[in-house]
Amino acid sequence: MSRLIVVSNRVQDPAAGPGAGGLAVALGEALEANGGVWIGWDGRVEQDPLHPVSWNEHRSGNLTLLTTSLTPEEHEGYYLGFANRVLWPAFHYRLDLVDYTTDHSRVYGAVNRRLAMKIASILRPDDRIWIHDYHLIPLAAELRATGCGNPIGYFQHIPLPPPSILAAVPEVNWLVRALFAYDVVGFQTETDRLHLIQQVQQLESETESDGEYVTAFGRSTRVKSYPIGIDADRFTAMARTPNAEEIINRIRQRNLNRSQVIGVDRMDYSKGLPERMESVRRLFELYPENRGAMTFMQIAPTSRGAVDAYVDLHERLDSLSGEINSKFSDFDWTPIRYINRQFPRETLAALYRASRAALITPLRDGMNLVAHEYVAAQDPDDPGMPVLSRFAGAAEYMDEALLINPYNIDQTAIALQTALQMPLKERKRRHKALMKVVHDLDVSRWSSRFLNDLSQLLRAVPG
Numbered sequence: 208m209s210r211l212i213v214v215s216n217r218v219q220d221p222a223a224g225p226g227a228g229g230l231a232v233a234l235g236e237a238l239e240a241n242g243g244v245w246i247g248w249d250g251r252v253e254q255d256p257l258h259p260v261s262w263n264e265h266r267s268g269n270l271t272l273l274t275t276s277l278t279p280e281e282h283e284g285y286y287l288g289f290a291n292r293v294l295w296p297a298f299h300y301r302l303d304l305v306d307y308t309t310d311h312s313r314v315y316g317a318v319n320r321r322l323a324m325k326i327a328s329i330l331r332p333d334d335r336i337w338i339h340d341y342h343l344i345p346l347a348a349e350l351r352a353t354g355c356g357n358p359i360g361y362f363q364h365i366p367l368p369p370p371s372i373l374a375a376v377p378e379v380n381w382l383v384r385a386l387f388a389y390d391v392v393g394f395q396t397e398t399d400r401l402h403l404i405q406q407v408q409q410l411e412s413e414t415e416s417d418g419e420y421v422t423a424f425g426r427s428t429r430v431k432s433y434p435i436g437i438d439a440d441r442f443t444a445m446a447r448t449p450n451a452e453e454i455i456n457r458i459r460q461r462n463l464n465r466s467q468v469i470g471v472d473r474m475d476y477s478k479g480l481p482e483r484m485e486s487v488r489r490l491f492e493l494y495p496e497n498r499g500a501m502t503f504m505q506i507a508p509t510s511r512g513a514v515d516a517y518v519d520l521h522e523r524l525d526s527l528s529g530e531i532n533s534k535f536s537d538f539d540w541t542p543i544r545y546i547n548r549q550f551p552r553e554t555l556a557a558l559y560r561a562s563r564a565a566l567i568t569p570l571r572d573g574m575n576l577v578a579h580e581y582v583a584a585q586d587p588d589d590p591g592m593p594v595l596s597r598f599a600g601a602a603e604y605m606d607e608a609l610l611i612n613p614y615n616i617d618q619t620a621i622a623l624q625t626a627l628q629m630p631l632k633e634r635k636r637r638h639k640a641l642m643k644v645v646h647d648l649d650v651s652r653w654s655s656r657f658l659n660d661l662s663q664l665l666r667a668v669p670g
């Protein structure tokens with residue numbers, strides 16, 4: 208039976224129990240099904256002069272986790288440098304935040320080469336390899352250089368911008384060419400897929416595009432959108448456990464008759480958090496009846512604290528929420544509750560369900576799974592409404608959400624007011640349509656769709 212090899216920047220143990228995210232669960236299921244290996248970084252940074260690059264192997268059922276730590280140089284150049292100061296901002300359309308050095312891109316290439324060597328050393332002829340995200344774009348090319356002919360797929364979880372923006376990434380030609388070492392390249396949306404095709408056509412005049420197949424640089428690659436979702440039934444069930452009910456009751460008692468609006472995001476400049484707080488301020492200005500009657504709860508745990516842009520964002524949000532609170536607060540009411548920490552998934556599910564509306568307003572996002580989670584957690588008999596950025600991948604599928612342009616502060620405030628005032632019948636109609644999308648894009652279906660396409664290539668594998 209063909210094994211599945213999954214490679215991602217970070218390895219999450221799917222056996223982490225109810226805390227494991229939908230992606231870890233879906234990949235864990237796929238890996239368990241036929242046996243597999245999950246390879247990547249264990250999250251540690253260490254310098255051991257005797258064993259600079261050691262690997263750890265951990266078996267769990269049918270699955271082997273093969274992890275390595277990064278050296279300080281690798282962490283700086285590959286992870287913080289090229290991946291998170293060049294590719295992440297550029298792919299989220301933020302060229303102003305790109306901070307490129309040739310040294311970082313060299314280390315990025317070297318880490319990919321090191322991973323490729325390890326994979327090549329354990330590879331069997333009929334293994335399928337599924338590589339995840341922007342940290343690992345050149346990995347297939349490095350594997351091909353070792354003689355690997357196995358089916359290799361790549362899924363990009365974040366957006367791909369159009370050529371006019373990609374052109375500013377100094378290594379763009381290398382990266383695009385590297386994508387053609389894959390057999391299957393997947394994106395979240397049709398828009399991202401078209402951007403790759405446009406980019407390749409600019410680089411290589413011989414490019415041919417025939418349905419899902421794009422032929423360039425001497426290889427034919429299947430380029431397709433595979434929109435990702437969540438483990439929908441599991442998340443819905445999580446919002447209904449006795450523990451979740453208790454949290455919801457506590458929130459309702461605390462809020463008295465006030466409604467709650469929620470935002471949940473990793474603290475990242477792509478999430479549009481300052482613009483979101485401004486739109487809450489605008490809501491209180493445009494519709495003063497919400498003063499004292501609505502609380503906005505923003506949950507945003509710190510992420511990537513070692514990158515300057517994230518430190519600046521942290522300070523800006525502290526000061527904005529403080530400013531809005533000091534202007535509008537009353538002795539018994541605070542307009543914004545800004546919470547800077549992680550919560551268990553069950554608590555999040557309860558918080559979503561207790562919220563009349565959600566502000567999901569990234570400036571740019573690959574998919575945005577919070578949109579799916581918020582919808583899945585709602586009570587179908589009295590659902591809340593998502594206000595969703597049209598620049599999140601989710602907007603390409605969720606046209607019954609209240610779609611907004613997050614740069615338009617007034618429009619977001621008006622949409623939030625619409626969500627808060629929406630009659631039950633309309634909320635139920637929209638929620639039903641949104642739930643269908645959440646189920647259609649369920650993460651298990653997503654992994655099956657991708658793996659079916661990848662597995663079709665097994666016949667072509669020599670030996």
Ligand code: ADP
Binds near residue numbers: 508548555574580
């Ligand atoms: P991204 O992958 O860019 O962080 P997504 O919206 O696609 O954005 O996914 C974010 C995931 O992180 C969601 O599953 C969400 O529930 C989870 N998450 C965000 N904030 C928190 C938090 N404070 N505690 C626990 N999980 C969180």
